[in-house]
Amino acid sequence: MAELNEWVEDDELREMRPVFAAPLAPDAYHKEDVSGGAPYEMELPAPGADAMIMNMTRPLAFVAYLRHAFQWAGLPGYAEAFDERPSEISAIADRLEAL
Known part of the structure; x- marks a missing residue:
């Protein structure tokens, strides 16, 4: 690196x-x-x-960030734009294994 x-x-x-x-x-x-x-x-x-992941708008521990990202099908930034997951994101996220 x-x-x-x-x-x-x-x-x-x-x-x-x-x-x-x-x-x-x-x-x-x-x-x-x-x-x-x-x-x-x-x-x-x-x-x-x-x-902890630094320089984010709200501090998150790494594992919490991974959980959040998986809830949004790898697109955690969408959580700031939508109150609920769009159906396309839910269709992917619902098939992912929980962390």
Whole structure:
């Protein structure tokens, strides 16, 4: 992972960010091809068994995020646009195994 190698090799970067944050995905704005903020990240090693995902609008632990994503058929951003899952998303999500 290029980000980890950069963090390991750059003393100044490690001083600014003493804990490595692994990028997981671009933020919602970047996904819409708009200049946005920092990517969603997870601090590694995590202080607990279930690491928090950083830079999200509402903090979520990794496992809670996975559950939420599976409830929305891998499209968790739709939860912000719809009060209920559209039938197309429900048709997929209902066939997924629960976490």
